[in-house]
């Protein structure tokens with residue numbers, strides 16, 4: 208599947224610039240020392256970027272703690288399109304990001320501005336198709352999804368479209384070029400997330416900030432896990448504590464049962480969250496997880512207790528019909544209440560790769 212490439216369509220850009228804001232001039236003119244109390248760990252010298260080498264082009268979006276711009280970074284050999292994330296929260300994660308940026312499916316840190324701007328900025332590689340949740344939402348909205356699963360009349364056995372139509376596999380590139388995505392593409396996204404997460408796990412980095420909007424997509428359909436480590440906000444001030452509380456509530460829908468109970472995260476709890484990401488992919492991120500059972504304000508603190516009760520009673524997210532049987536089984540194992548029973552990221556990769564070989568052997 209590594210050879211699969213896609214080109215950007217107009218429709219893919221739907222919503223991408225939805226959150227435009229107009230304060231870039233103010234940002235560009237800022238030239239004061241970084242705010243006092245900003246508790247980032249020192250970025251080693253080679254990562255510090257000269258602000259004069261960076262030109263802001265346009266705003267891309269806004270997170271809860273940050274504003275993101277597209278920019279051009281002048282480098283010795285070439286000029287590069289980059290994303291500039293201006294953030295004012297305390298970060299524990301710069302060192303983690305630095306050391307982790309060596310995998311195809313992990314967002315690459317190009318540098319940081321820590322000394323001369325009003326805002327601390329992280330400069331990362333630019334992902335043309337933006338966040339995966341919005342990309343999928345647009346595909347669903349424009350009916351640009353082709354389900355490749357075929358069920359026998361008795362409904363018990365499933366086949367791949369390619370098993371009934373040998374030409375189907377040959378045309379995947381032109382389908383992508385026409386803006387259509389398929390079940391194989393969904394599995395391809397899931398596989399790449401597993402690879403990125405496996406890499407982070409091998410470096411002992413727990414992602415923690417696991418929602419699908421933190422997964423970004425390049426024009427060639429390469430997935431980049433982003434924003435890892437950034438939820439590790441220190442608890443020693445009221446401000447940070449309140450943000451940490453909000454973060455906990457927002458991420459509860461992605462959090463493993465045992466972590467909801469204990470507040471502790473581990474590689475095995477990351478596996479549960481990965482399962483929720485796969486569920487989001489196959490539901491086109493149309494709704495937040497558990498919104499059928501508990502749809503409320505994002506800051507509703509009750510979600511935490513609700514989920515502990517709901518999941519402890521053995522309930523899980525209901526898996527839609529477009530999920531292939533093997534992936535369905537994988538999800539059930541990822542959501543095992545016993546963390547030891549969960550498959551590893553490597554196991555996940557194997558299962559998804561095997562399915563992809565069936566559905567899209569090209």
Ligand SMILES: Nc1ncnc2c1ncn2[C@@H]1O[C@H](COP(=O)(O)OP(=O)(O)OP(=O)(O)O)[C@@H](O)[C@H]1O
Pocket residue numbers: 223267268269270271272273274275290292331332333334335337338416420421423434
């Ligand atoms: N490297 C990037 N390339 C292209 N677009 C990006 C990049 N990073 C972020 N964006 C865009 O900017 C938006 C905001 O990103 P950001 O990471 O600040 O917030 P978020 O992840 O959506 O929310 P939060 O930080 O609150 O979890 C994203 O949804 C995405 O559309």
